[in-house]
Amino acid sequence: MISVLSACNDANGKEKEQGEVGIVQEATTPEPVADTKTDLDSDNTIEKEEVVNDTGNATTNTTSTKSATNTEQKTHLSSGDDAINYLRKELDMEDAEDVLFDAGGAYLKTDEHGSYYTIVLSSKTWKGGGGSGTLERYRVYEDGKYELDYGNHSSKSIQITNGDEAIAYLKNQIPEGTNEDVIFGADPELQTDEKGSYYFVRLSSLSLRSAGGTGTIDNYKVYEDGTFELYRAI
Structure with a gap:
């Protein structure tokens, strides 16, 4: 500290002690270096940073770097309704108001691929015309396939x-077999494709015929060994 003593006369001639004028030069104290601790949580990969500030209090900054874990949820369909809802979503037909989904009594069947429900898709419009309205049939397995x-x-x-x-x-074999409005007709000639020999069977609606159309609602290939499939013209 440097002290300076000075005297001066005031306006009345009186001497007045001005006092000490202190010029103080303080040494610069370096700020405390933060004490940093990093903890690693191996399960969630969370980094915690603990900082000790100049007041002596510790604060903790936590940064989460948890990586996403791909968790596969196994599908298990336990009823016909489950199968219908699942198939609607998979086919993106949740808003298809004209299409009906029917589990046919929700009987669980089994083939070489596993247990499945048979879901029949039909058209309300076609049914309103008197036909079966069948569009497609699906096998929906318990595991979602x-x-x-x-x-x-x-x-x-x-x-x-x-x-x-x-x-x-x-x-x-098919639901239309008990529908009185549906008539069956077969080509008597045996035909052949890469799968074997078959008879061509056509399903028609009496009510649709009476309205002036052909009434055709479905065509099937029925093979000699009892295998059958819907016929789709290319």
């Missing part, structure tokens, strides 16, 4: 030898 159901593999002992037998067999 699904596929178009083109037919049914029967016992090896089945042997269909003519068109009438093909009609009688098909009626027992």
Whole structure:
């Protein structure tokens, strides 16, 4: 500290002690360096940074760097309604008001791929015209897999030898077989494709015919061994 003593006369001639004028030079004290601690949580990968400030209080800054974990949720469909809701979503037909989904009694069946529900899609408009309205059939498996159901593999002992037998067999396999409005007709000629020999069976609606149309609602290939599938013209 440097002290300066000075005297001066005031306006009345009196001497007045001005006092000490202090010029103080303080040494600059360096700010405390923060004591940083980093903890690593191995489970959630969370970094915690603890900083000790100049008041002696510790503050903790936490930064989460948790990485996303891909968790596969296994699908299990336990009812026909589950299968219908699942298929609607998968086909993006949740808002398709004209399409009906039917689980056919929700009976669980089994094939070489597992247990499945048969879901039949039909058109309200077509049904309103008197037909079955069938659009497609699907096999929806319990694990969420699904596929178009083109037919049914029967016992090896089945042997269909003519068109009438093909009609009688098909009626027992599909829902339209009990619909009085639906009539079945078969081409008597045996035809062949890469899968084997089959009879061509056509399903028609009486009410649609009476309205002036052909009334055709579906066509099937019924093979000699009892296998059948919907026929789709290319």
